[in-house]
Amino acid sequence: MRERTTQQLVATYDALIAACDHPTAEQLLKRVRRQLPRVSLGTVYRNLEKLRAQGRLRVLHLGRGVARYDAVLTNHDHFFCEGCGVVADVEGAGASGTFARLSGEGYVVRTARVSLLGLCPSCARSTRTSSLSRRSNRRRIVRERRRPG
Amino acid sequence: MRERTTQQLVATYDALIAACDHPTAEQLLKRVRRQLPRVSLGTVYRNLEKLRAQGRLRVLHLGRGVARYDAVLTNHDHFFCEGCGVVADVEGAGASGTFARLSGEGYVVRTARVSLLGLCPSCARSTRTSSLSRRSNRRRIVRERRRPG
DNA sequence: ATAACTGCAAAACGTTTGCGTGTAT
DNA sequence: ATACACGCAAACGTTTTGCAGTTAT
Numbered sequence A, B: 001m002r003e004r005t006t007q008q009l010v011a012t013y014d015a016l017i018a019a020c021d022h023p024t025a026e027q028l029l030k031r032v033r034r035q036l037p038r039v040s041l042g043t044v045y046r047n048l049e050k051l052r053a054q055g056r057l058r059v060l061h062l063g064r065g066v067a068r069y070d071a072v073l074t075n076h077d078h079f080f081c082e083g084c085g086v087v088a089d090v091e092g093a094g095a096s097g098t099f100a101r102l103s104g105e106g107y108v109v110r111t112a113r114v115s116l117l118g119l120c121p122s123c124a125r126s127t128r129t130s131s132l133s134r135r136s137n138r139r140r141i142v143r144e145r146r147r148p149g
Numbered sequence C: 001a002t003a004a005c006t007g008c009a010a011a012a013c014g015t016t017t018g019c020g021t022g023t024a025t
Numbered sequence D: 001a002t003a004c005a006c007g008c009a010a011a012c013g014t015t016t017t018g019c020a021g022t023t024a025t
Helices: A007-018 A025-033 A041-053 A098-104 A121-129 A135-145 B007-018 B025-033 B041-053 B098-104 B121-129 B135-145
Strands: A058-060 A068-070 A077-081 A087-090 A108-119 B058-060 B068-070 B077-081 B087-090 B108-119
Touching (some): A025 A041, A041 A058, A108 A121, B007 B041, B025 B041
Antiparallel strands (some): A058 A068, B077 B087
16 A cells, blocks of 8 residues: 545645635644544644645745645745735746735735755755655755754 | 843854855854853844844745854845755846756756745734834734634 | 843744554555 | 554754843943
């Protein structure tokens, strides 16, 4: 066997699909518990990670806060309100004119942040030859080297 | 009195200015301790927050990892290597052509993320009338509302 | 003199994980 | 039948905080 379709997995994914507020893991827990009252937070995290690995959701790390989850996979960016934590979808945030448009709609954009993630030349090189691409392995390496001397 | 220039604050800022690797708080602790061996991690965090409030540094939250600190305030973006954790400066990441340029330099860009942060219309409205703009207040409100029912 | 700051240690926070039990296949 | 997933609770890593003592003004 490999990869079961459990009630908890289905309920978590359904809750995320139904959500329009980019919920946190704990918000999802509350919603899943309406159907399955005994679900634990650990299970929600495990299933969210499973869905992420399957490419069925995106994890949003916006600022220092909690992770937010999004099952809408079409290309879009996000606006995070530092006041109340609301997350709004934004189309084409990289394009010029977005700032003006949001301002016209009442938003106050304090920072527009572009974060590029991937592999630096050195790591890209070793990926080709070694086991760096295996996920568990990669994570270990991140842990080891993330904070050198 | 208000806002003292302590050895710990100066040493922390100096260490960050001297750094070219976008260090974490713990990396900064190690470097500050070369001069002041008894400095604690709590003090480093407190002083980093003080410097941030003064606008003398930027905090980088790149993915799920630790916060990285940057005293270079000129407009630039960052590339975060998911392999080794290296952070590289990138000029004009929002502009077209950046992706191709980085690829030519050996980088593998897996995700380009634009995060907009600020205030949503509702919070922007209440800022004008209430005490939301007072920092301690704002943080409390974020805590309260970040994860609604 | 005194308010701001420190070191220390404990708490807080979001997230992960070990273990024994349960369940989908 | 059995491997996968669960609930629970403890552990984890990063950051914050309470407190009693110290230091810059």
